[in-house]
Amino acid sequence: MKVALTSRGNNLDAALDSRFGRAANFLLWDSASGAVEVLENTQNLNLAQGAGIQSAMRVVENGAKAVITGHCGPKAFRVLQEAGVKVYLTQAKDGHEAIRLFKAGELKEAAAADVEGHWT
Amino acid sequence: MKIAVASGKGGTGKTTLALAMAEAMAEGCTLLDCDVEEPNCHLFVDVEPWQELPVAVSIPEFTDNGDCDGCGRCVRACRFQALARLGKRVLVFPEMCHCCGGCVLACPHKVLREVPFDIGTLQFRHGPGFELISGVMNVGYAMAPPLIRQLKRHIPPEGLVIMDAPPGTACPMVTTVRNNDFVILVTEPTPFGLHDLKLAVATLQETNLPCGVIINRADEGVALIRDYCQEVKLPVLLEIPYQREIAESYSRGGSLLTVFPSLRVSFRTLLTTQIPALLQAEGRL
Structure with missing residues (x-):
């Protein structure tokens, strides 16, 4: 299963980006092989509006079945939910910690968005 | 004047x-x-107002009738990120829409149509x-x-x-x-x-x-x-x-x-x- 992690950098050592829609990058982690693919999010990061929606579409199109991030707004959550992508919210400091918590079953699936749109 | x-x-x-x-x-x-x-x-x-008129704009509505092939033309036509394509489905976010109708024109499969969306009222008072x-x-x-x-x-x-x-x-x-x-x-x-x-x-x-x-x-x-x-x-x-x-x-x-x-x-x-x-x-x- 592919899991999209929001990241400040381009590998699992980098800090987890607490924002979903305007995350710096998405790390597409394959839970079976452990392989990590980097999806840049520069285009959505700079959108005037709708970054959450477009970012959600981007991770869905790239085959992610789950998202691990800090916070998720209502529009992004709606897209992910409609696409059947599970959302996990965590305060983990980096990609390694997020994956460890995920594997240990310590991340709880979010039932709703946890922040308003355009939060900072 | x-x-x-x-x-x-x-x-x-x-x-x-x-x-x-x-x-x-x-x-x-x-x-x-x-x-x-x-x-x-x-x-x-x-x-009190002597007349009140509702005001609506036209926003796209997606018809899931199997004709959508997921081409994504509607999403690319939208300058306001009001649409999200998920496979052969389109999600509409009315609050993001600027009502230009571009997505409806761009759709070759006629699965988007414009429907009224209430945005407010006009009140008339003497x-x-x-x-x-x-x-x-x-x-x-x-x-x-x-x-x-x-x-x-x-x-x-x-x-x-x-x-x-x-x-x-x-x-x-x-x-x-x-x-x-x-x-x-x-x-x-x-x-x-x-x-x-x-x-x-x-x-x-x-x-x-x-x-x-x-x-x-x-x-x-x-x-x-x-x-x-x-x-x-x-x-x-x-x-x-x-x-x-x-x-x-x-x-x-x-x-x-x-x-x-x-x-x-x-x-x-x-x-x-x-x-x-x-x-x-x-x-x-």
């Missing part, structure tokens, strides 16, 4: 002045409350002498221009029309002042007032609209605005003194004219003589 009362900064006295001007002109004058996000002219006209038409935007909707455009379609063909503009210099303000004959910019003698007055003046220059300034709460520091106006050759139309009684009257829903009855004549002169003369001098009338 159509005259908009605007200001870059909020809370300078647009509504107070627009109401007082409409009251001074009375018969034959129509006041449009274009501050549709927070209309408040009606609070000073204590009557004020004291003048007519008041207010745009009231639904809570939760953020795009004022479509509602303001609908409101402006009710401008009567004759008589004086005064428009109370939304604060700022963004789309709602521009939509309001567009096609007016003159714009009155209300400001206050503070650095903030001056800063936002400059923004408003620059906006009106872009739209080639003639304007003049009313300095409200003209007290200490009034030279700040006077000097700027002189520098950029902007007429100072009127100065309203800074008095506690005005705020007290306003807070009770009272008129500026109750506190300053002499302003009735000043406003009448401004609207019927001063502004037409300015327009004539500029060759606009």
Whole structure:
């Protein structure tokens, strides 16, 4: 299963980006092989509006079945939910910690968005 | 003649002045409350509306009939990220939509069609002498221009029309002042007032609209605005003194004219003589 992690950098050592829609990058982690693919999010990061929606579409199109991030707004959550992508919210400091918590079953699936749109 | 009362900064006295001007002109004058996000002219006209009209815009609706092949043309056509494609389905976010209809045109499979989406109402009231038409935007909707455009379609063909503009210099303000004959910019003698007055003046220059300034709460520091106006050759139309009684009257829903009855004549002169003369001098009338 592919899991999209929001990241400040381009590998699992980098800090987890607490924002979903305007995350710096998405790390597409394959839970079976452990392989990590980097999806840049520069285009959505700079959108005037709708970054959450477009970012959600981007991770869905790239085959992610789950998202691990800090916070998720209502529009992004709606897209992910409609696409059947599970959302996990965590305060983990980096990609390694997020994956460890995920594997240990310590991340709880979010039932709703946890922040308003355009939060900072 | 159509005259908009605007200001870059909020809370300078647009509504107070627009109401007082409409009251001074009375018969034959129509006041449009274009501050549709927070209309408040009606609070000073204590009557129920005699007519209310709903306002809707057209937004796309997706029909999941199996004809969508997930080509994504609709999503690419949208400049406002209001659509999300998920496989062979399209999600619509009405609050993001600017109602251009582009996605519907772009869809080769006819799975998107335009449907009405309520954004607010227009309220019509008989004020004291003048007519008041207010745009009231639904809570939760953020795009004022479509509602303001609908409101402006009710401008009567004759008589004086005064428009109370939304604060700022963004789309709602521009939509309001567009096609007016003159714009009155209300400001206050503070650095903030001056800063936002400059923004408003620059906006009106872009739209080639003639304007003049009313300095409200003209007290200490009034030279700040006077000097700027002189520098950029902007007429100072009127100065309203800074008095506690005005705020007290306003807070009770009272008129500026109750506190300053002499302003009735000043406003009448401004609207019927001063502004037409300015327009004539500029060759606009």
